[in-house]
Amino acid sequence: MKIATWNVNSINARLDHVLTWFREASPDVAALQEIKCVDEKFPTEAFESLGYNVAVHGQKTYNGVALLSKYPMEDVHRGLPGDETDEQARYIEALIAAPRPIRVGGIYLPNGNPVDSEKFPYKLGWFERLNARARSWLALEEPLALIGDYNVIPQPRDCYDPVAWAGDALFRPESRQALQALTHLGFTSAVEARSPDPHAYTFWDYQAGAWPRDHGIRIDHILLSPQAADRLLACEVDREVRGREKPSDHVPVIAVLAD
DNA sequence: ATGGTAGACCTTCTA
DSSP states (O other): OEEEEEEOSOTTTTHHHHHHHHHHHOOSEEEEEOOOSOGGGSOHHHHHTTTOEEEEEOOSSSOOEEEEESSOEEEEEESOTTOTTOOOOOEEEEEEOSSSOEEEEEEEOOOOOSTTSTHHHHHHHHHHHHHHHHHHHHTTOOOEEEEEEOOOOOSGGGBSOHHHHTTSTTTOHHHHHHHHHHHTTTOEEHHHHHOSOSSOOOEEOSSTTTTTTTOEEOOEEEEEOHHHHTTEEEEEEOGGGGGSSSOOSBOOEEEEEOO
């Protein structure tokens, strides 16, 4: 089973680019972030024609997440529990009804910049809610994948210039610590476990020639519960996609689990 | 050199 995550930076501005990749890579399950549209504007039929079931948690202009699955999806939850006042569409989860079922959470974690604004505590609070959700799912000891744009650079080697990123919400100790705390609940990072690339960047800014200079960062992650990690065969970052026409600033990350 | 790009949407916010 191929499980993918991709921040597409507007699904409708990038539909041809995204569909081309889906035809090539043909993931069984995919989580999309930053669809930047309400549910009714999501191109559901285009994905259905490729054989996917579609679950969307959209929002006007900003954020928005979706799950696509070749298998039926059950027990779909939209929004991260723990704060009824949170109106940002950043989380969707479903039980993928494959022959060996797996629960998948699609994550678009808040950016958190600037750190002296309310956005940084929002990021850390969101992380606490995510970790609480993860803890309760892990207690079931079932296959689970929490995948998406975490907006966290885990280690200095995961960015081209750690000094340039010091102080940024994506690299602040509080952010890295929250990701580490989540991982230490019992998750395996698929990229760290299986990617041959020691850097494995997943994002290159549109500005300042970041892509041609390979000024990237690794912020899109696939975290697997022990029952899912036991089946991990391979993981890759599809960086070639960044060099195509009209790309997203993120590229897909794919994990392959034994069926 | 404090720049630069992209998307949604309508003037500025988010990333």
